[in-house]
Amino acid sequence: MIRTLGQLRAEDALNQVRKIEKECSPEVQEKFATYTEGLPAAILNNGLGQACAALLARAEGKKDDAHYLLFEALEKWLCRDDPHAPYRKSENLMDAIVGGSRSDYILAQEEALAWLEWLKKFAVAFFKKHEKKES
Numbered sequence: 001m002i003r004t005l006g007q008l009r010a011e012d013a014l015n016q017v018r019k020i021e022k023e024c025s026p027e028v029q030e031k032f033a034t035y036t037e038g039l040p041a042a043i044l045n046n047g048l049g050q051a052c053a054a055l056l057a058r059a060e061g062k063k064d065d066a067h068y069l070l071f072e073a074l075e076k077w078l079c080r081d082d083p084h085a086p087y088r089k090s091e092n093l094m095d096a097i098v099g100g101s102r103s104d105y106i107l108a109q110e111e112a113l114a115w116l117e118w119l120k121k122f123a124v125a126f127f128k129k130h131e132k133k134e135s
Contacts, residue, residue, distance in 0.1 A: 013118035031066035033123035048109040
């Protein structure tokens with residue numbers, strides 16, 4: 001069965017959300033959704049490298065922090081062992097960003113934004129508490 005890159009993005013994003021749902025508290029889940037909603041704008045305003053560095057800085061070294069979990073999910077997608085991955089087989093996203101070519105960086109930024117479309121939709125659907133509107 002041949003699957004499109006869009007399908008692979010959606011599948012991976014859904015798997016990441018299910019992992020967070022299974023392993024994290026509702027508070028971390030909601031924060032993850034909020035940070036996921038804001039990451040595309042941060043990438044567009046500051047670039048992929050600075051947006052990722054900001055996630056790591058805000059996580060303060062805590063691997064269970066929602067900022068870190070978001071960075072880790074993005075890193076897994078961009079560095080996976082796949083011909084379509086911009087940083088194929090890289091072990092560290094930040095090293096790949098600073099050591100890679102300009103064209104790789106542009107491709108990675110575009111791919112991050114495309115993948116985040118799916119992650120954002122799933123994270124909001126699964127984790128955001130929607131206030132019921134009064135009639």
